[in-house]
Amino acid sequence: GENVEQHPSTLSVQEGDSAVIKCTYSDSASNYFPWYKQELGKRPQLIIDIRSNVGEKKDQRIAVTLNKTAKHFSLHITETQPEDSAVYFCAASPGGSNYKLTFGKGTLLTMNP
Amino acid sequence: DGGITQSPKYLFRKEGQNVTLSCEQNLNHDAMYWYRQDPGQGLRLIYYSQIVNDFQKGDIAEGYSVSREKKESFPLTVTSAQKNPTAFYLCASSIGQGLKTQYFGPGTRLLVL
Numbered sequence: 001g002e003n004v005e006q007h008p009s010t011l012s013v014q015e016g017d018s019a020v021i022k023c024t025y026s027d028s029a030s031n032y033f034p035w036y037k038q039e040l041g042k043r044p045q046l047i048i049d050i051r052s053n054v055g056e057k058k059d060q061r062i063a064v065t066l067n068k069t070a071k072h073f074s075l076h077i078t079e080t081q082p083e084d085s086a087v088y089f090c091a092a093s094p095g096g097s098n099y100k101l102t103f104g105k106g107t108l109l110t111m112n113p
Numbered sequence: 114d115g116g117i118t119q120s121p122k123y124l125f126r127k128e129g130q131n132v133t134l135s136c137e138q139n140l141n142h143d144a145m146y147w148y149r150q151d152p153g154q155g156l157r158l159i160y161y162s163q164i165v166n167d168f169q170k171g172d173i174a175e176g177y178s179v180s181r182e183k184k185e186s187f188p189l190t191v192t193s194a195q196k197n198p199t200a201f202y203l204c205a206s207s208i209g210q211g212l213k214t215q216y217f218g219p220g221t222r223l224l225v226l
Contacts, residue, residue: 001172009153032213043203043217044156089155093213099144099163100171101215105155 002027004092006104013080014112021107023090024072032093033066033073034101039086047088048075052095077109085110116140117218119204124223126191126198134189134221136204142216143209145187149173150201150220162187163209191223199225 003026013019025033034049050057050064050073057064066073077084087108091101117138126132136145144163148156158171162181176195181187187206191198201222205215 006155034214036217043219045217046214049214091156099207099209099213099215100158100161101146101213102158103148103156105153 002030002092002094002100002102004090004102004104006090006107008107009105010108010110012110012112015082016079019075019077019080019084019109021075021088021090021109022072023074023092023104024070025092025102026071027092027094028068028071029095030092031095033064034091034093035062035064035075036089036091037086038089038106044089080109080111082111117204117206117216119202119218119221121221122219124221125226126223127226129193131190131192132223134191134202134204134223136187136189136218138185138206138218140206140208140216141184142206143184144207145181146205146207146215147171147177147179147187147189148203148205150203156203159189198223 006023031052036044037047038044048062048064050066061078063076087106089106090104093101120135146161147159157173159177160179162168165184178190203220204218207215
């Protein structure tokens, strides 16, 4: 089955700097890669996703890049703000009609004032 | 995600007791999922259902059971066979029909007395 590895497990950045979180996946047939943000005690919320026919996608300060050859994808957050502090999860879904998501173990992002 | 509800918010289980967690959605989504979240472990899939009256085991199904008798409901029973049930349980749903984005409920925290 699919295996998703996420790094780093914790990330501390200066407010205003950029943050990058990286994930690798094992199943070359995977074709959908979402990123979720989870604040303490709350539900995970989708922040951006990318499909395997696209190399990059941007939404304001957030971008995701996908390298299918290397089987890795990354989340980029620019101009980080205090409200970006949360746990971020990447996930991958196999191709075809299977709707399962396999999640990485998460990255705790914190801001230094 | 406002269309997915879980109850109760907190649940206490006694030794040897089965407990049932509720998950309801009014989004007309075909697929529903149950995840378990432990600190540092990400989201692990327990069971999922892509259509009414059908469900499949996820990665950690032992000690759990589900039913999918109605499209809008996907209850999870934590049986006495689950020896370490303390965790945050999240239900999710997705439209299906090739669209894989999952939306999460607010979660149920299960504690053992």
